[in-house]
Amino acid sequence: MKALRKYMDKIKPAFMPGGRLAKLQSVFDGMETFLFTPNTTSHSGTHIHDGNDLKRTMITVVVALMPCLLFAMYNIGYQHYLAIGQQASWLEMFWFGLIAMLPCIVVSYAVGLGIEFIGAQIHHKEIQEGFLVSGILIPLIVPIGTPLWMVAVATAFAVIFAKEVFGGTGMNIFNVALITRAFLFFAYPSHMSGDKPFVMTDGILGIGEGTVVNSYTGATPLGQIATHAGGETLALTDVVGNPITTYDAFMGWIAGSPGETSMVAILIGAVILLGTGIASWRIMCSVFAGGLAMACLVHAFPSPTYAASLLAPFAQLCYGGFAFAAVFMATDPVTGARTHIGQYIYGFLIGVIAILIRVYNSGYPEGAMLAVLLMNAFAPLIDHCVVSFNIKRRLARAKQ
């Protein structure tokens, strides 16, 4: 490490103001603080500081997303080989998913971090770590069949207009990854809905070549519900028409956005986030509570017109992006409620609204994304109300 340190010290002057690479100073600073913990010591106030910093916090979230990412890669391969009707080992499936997802991950990070680096350089600030998490969330919530240029445009839009214009990491009002998804959803609706984007039907680089089987539909379970023709019973199928159960949805062997399908992988992530104390258990639990309450309510009044109301309450939570949104999106501390009471309300309403949109608005097969974005907008208001109780208490005390 000493050699590396020496090398960094040697090239450092070129990146400092006046040096010939001064325009890349923030990139160099970012790299340096990534490699070596800054030697800065406190010069005012508290002399000792905790070992935790934002880098570690963000990396822990990325680690919590790893089970989802790994399962997503496997499931992309699984759905692909299912669609073309070929047998493949789980390793082949994983390998296929890996090369299918990698370009999306690279594009997401390259575009997002590129813009952050430029922003940091313009404002002469240190590069902040916020995009570490957003960059991995984006490939997990964008359908695998999305063209890469769309991912690039959407990521650029989200980073610039949802984050940088508000002041960067820690200042954004809306969740950056969800804005990416929402941008795609509303800008390119023909690509984002229907049966096309959720399963890779073509081979990549000569791997997994084949044609889809005749019974192939490619519809996600929630897509099938949205186009349900009527009748009191729901018969959900996988992409080639075999019936599926809630157990399949719980394990994740269904079509959908890469990261959202497996409840098991999401729950492992939830355990990491709650165990390390990074995510608010108040938000996470109340999203599930709100979702479950609403799912019970709609299930109490089943109607073939709103086919999703035929789903059992627990199944509601397993299908679609609900669990992923509850664990990784709603718990974003920057865009969520920050008071304890506020977090209960914020989470509960996300759960309720997600199921409400899913069931009663046939235009949107899934409501989790919109529910979180909507509540992002209301989070400051919720906090304001909670804090105003504290203020009222203080004023009442003064009047006595």
Next chain:
Amino acid sequence: MATIKLKKGLDLRLKGGLSGGDIGQAPAGTLYAVVPDDFVGLVPRMDKREGEPVAAGEALFHDKNDDRVVVVSPVSGTVKEVRRGLRRKIEAIVIEAGKDTEPVSHDVKADPLRTLLASGLWAMLRQRPYDVVPNPDVRPRDIFVTCFDSAPLAPGLMTVLGEDKQYINKGVEVLGKLTDGRVYLGCREDEEVQVEGAETNVFAGPHPAGNVGVQLANVKPINKGEVVWTLDVVTLARIGKLFTTGRVDFSATVAVVGECVAQPKLMRCVMGCQIGTLLGETPTENVRLISGNPLTGSQITPDGFLRAPYRQLTAIPENAKPDEFMGWASLSPKRFSIYRVFTSWLAGKREVSLDARLKGGERAIVRDGEYDRMLPMDIYAEFLIKAIITFNIDNMERLGVYEIAPEDFALAEYADTSKLELQRIVREGLDRLRAEMS
């Protein structure tokens, strides 16, 4: 008497704590100093010039806004130097101890307010709001005294007091005459102090339970327009001693502690002494010397002087791991964190080593609830900090700015993932607010 259990907060168990209650005697030095910055809110105007003789207890400077408020010399001798910094700000007044001239005596039968002001002990009191030296023209609603220090490595104040405990009664009696309300004592369960004329509350729970502001907020919070005085029990005993003997006792018992101190112990010395006399064999290379505790103390150089509240001298490593490679990715249980994102929690409760590094860069506030869990008050700490940063006076008032002092945010500053300088933010906010309101 009531027992108040506080759940929020944190006891940081640092290496280098005191092991016994033995008190050593520090060798007498020749130089002593008074630092005007220790007396927050005063604008110093010198009463003594360089080279002039001064007696112990004689005024060195007074407050520009009220010449009754004085800060006195702890020793007899001559004023050797008035150290000035930028814009001629007085940084320290150095006194060379000389032959023993008679220390100043005070008339204990006179008006207690006047005696307290003239004795210099007044400057050791603080008032909320603003956490500054009190205004003598305002009678406080109540007076709060903390009888223990819960900060990391802090000495037991009852041990520090020793035989001077006997003066607590007298101190309470004097303070009782200065308020229309009551004198409140905040104690630990095992060191309860019961005094006639004072109400005792027992506080259980981790640091900052010993902060007088936290005790005040949990007993009878302060409202807009009210003034409360705060002090510690050592100052209380000094006041009692002044009104018993007629003289101020300038001796202090200081805990010399911290990982870098060879033998942590209590030392008896005189206020404002050179810390070299206290440190003994302690190395000073790559060591952070702090007059006070590691959360709220002031950094001093090896040739520096002991600063108020003259109670603790801490030595911790300045940078224990220079150029730590990818410290954020560390899996070592030695990298201590109160959060479970590092593995240190697996090692259980133990004494830990912390150096003066920030261990990260300054960021915007991202994680929620970090400040709240370190502040046992009915205050939304994060919202208040944001109001102070934006200097929104209405919101600051509504969110309870009059109840806080910088020291109350010290623990939050330790725990802050975003590494913000909360104590500086609070101090500057309070100063600006005070200027705006006067």
